[in-house]
Amino acid sequence: MANSPSGDSMLDRLVRILDAFDQHTPSMSVLALARRAQIPKATMYRLLDEMVSHGLLSRGKDGQVTLGLRLWELANRSAATQGLRKAALPFMEDINALLGQNTQLSLLHEDEVLIIERLSRPGSVVNQASVAGRMPVHRTSMGMALLAFSRPEAIHGFLERHRELMLATHPNFRAEMAEIRRNGFASMDGYIDEETTGVAAPILDLQGYALAVLSVVVPRGSATLPAAALALRTAARGISRALGYAADA
Template identity: 40%
Template sequence: MANSPSGDSMTERVVRVLETFTSDRTMQTAAEIGRRAGLPSSSAHRIVDELVAAGLLERDEDRRIRLGLRLWELAQRGSTALRLRQAALPFMAQVQREIREHTQLAVLEQDEALFLERLSHPQAGANITRIAGRLPLHASSSGLVLLAFADAALRERVLGAPLRAVGPGTITDAAELRRVLARIRRQGVVVAPGSIEAVSTGVAVPLRDAGEVVAALSTILPRDADPAPAVAALRRAASGVDAALRAARR
């Protein structure tokens, strides 16, 4: 793709435009998109117009811009995330029925935990995660599982960077985090009280596909709840997802 005078390619500029949309910022003007993407006004308006014409963005009657349905459609075609979500959902629903708390599916994406799905009970407690939301790997039970089973280079990259506290129980000491990750690899489970919310405990297990850890399945419990039933339910679900993924490959 052709480069701009600043040296960034058209692909890079398009990605920056799309990344200005978040779960809290779903509608923007072209000028707001350009400012947040760091683009000149003329470039931002041209790229937005081209993406609207292609259906990747949509413009409402007030000329505000949102992500287009075609972007969602394309993302679903042959998506490994969709395959994983479809295999996991029945087992997530069973966990949610048993535990009656938030049940979540997360994958590793660009050094963060990306949440693909969440099921919630009406009486479930606090939980800040959202579908298509992200959290630092060290700051949630799902992220800790993903980090524990990630490749060594990624683990060292995270361990060598500042570990920001997200909640009162977030692990911010690299030596402690290294010990916790080793324990997760041995035990295949993590119980993380207060890592995000002081009133909650995250419990997570790895999901495997052909022996490789591809996701984390977690539930969020009240801080004083016994995690043992959740651990048992999540492990049963993980076995079920593994079997479903193996059957789908036949």
Template identity: 40%
Template sequence: MANSRSGDSMTDRIVRVLDTFTTERTMQTATEIAARTGLPASSAHRIVGDLVAAGLLERDEDNRIRLGMRLWELALRGSSALRLRQAALPHMERVQTLIREHTQLAVLEHEEALFLERLSHPDAGANITRVAGRLPVHASSSGLVLLAHADPPIRERVLAGPLRAVARETVTGAATLRAMLTTIRRRGYVVAPGSIEAVSTGVAVPVRDHGEVVAALSVVLPRDSATAAAIDALLDAARAIEKDLNRSR
């Protein structure tokens, strides 16, 4: 792709446009997109127009822009995330039937926990997680499991900080976090009360594919809930998911 005068390639500029969309910001005007990318208005409007023409973005009757169905379609073709989600979902549903709160599946992406799926009961407690949303790996229970089993260079980059406090009980000390990760690897699960929200406790276990940790399976419980049943249900589900993943290759 040709470079702009600033040195950005066309691919870089397209990614900057797409990155302006978040789980909270799903609709924008082309002018808002231009402002958020820092691109010249004419360039941003041209890129938005091209992406709309290709179906990767869509424009509504009020001239607002959203991500297009074609982008979703392309993302799912041959996606490892789709294979993982399909293997996990039946077992997540069994956990959810038992726990009746929130059951989630996350993967490590750019040193954050990226959530692929979430099942929730109508009467479940607080949970800020969204499908396709991200949480810091050092704070969320899923992230802690993923970080504990990440490649050492990734782990060391995160431990080097800064470790931002998401809630009052988020672990922000590198030495304390390092010890916690060692304990997670030894126990095979984590219980993280108040790490994301003071009123909630996250419980998470690793999900393996041919022995390699590829995801974290978690539940979010009210703060003072007992966790033993959740741990057992998650460990059983993780083993079942691994068996299904092994068969699907």
């Protein structure tokens, strides 16, 4: 694609525009979008018109810009997550009904936890996860379970990139990883919200490495924690089996 005077390609600029939106900033003005995407104002107005015409962005009567529905359509055609979500949903519904708490399906993507499905539950505890949202590996049971069951070279690479952060929050990192692998699940108290505990069990492939993770958040100190861990492990094995992987991998 043609480069701009600054040397970045058109694709680079389009990705920066889309990346400017997140769960905390779902809409913004054109000028704010130009600043966040680091694109000149005149160029931003031109690109905005094109992206709106293709449904990639939407512009309201108040001038606020949001992501367009076309992106949702494209994302839901993704073969990478479609089969996983289809296999996981029946098990997620059972967990959701059994525990009475929001239930998430997530995977590790670009050194963050990416939420690909969530089932809500009225009256459940505070839960920061949202579909298409990202959460930090080191502060979530989802992230720690995914990391513990990653390939050794993936764990090593992650540590190399985030060593200071991980060792600051998890000084006994290797012991924690070993315990998660031994138990088959991860639990973390109060890292995101002080009054809650996250519980997560990995969905494994034939070699025993994590494809994704199933998780819930329960009240901190809840007597349901052992039952939640058991239910998640059982459901995770069922999802692995539904995907064609051995239940005892």
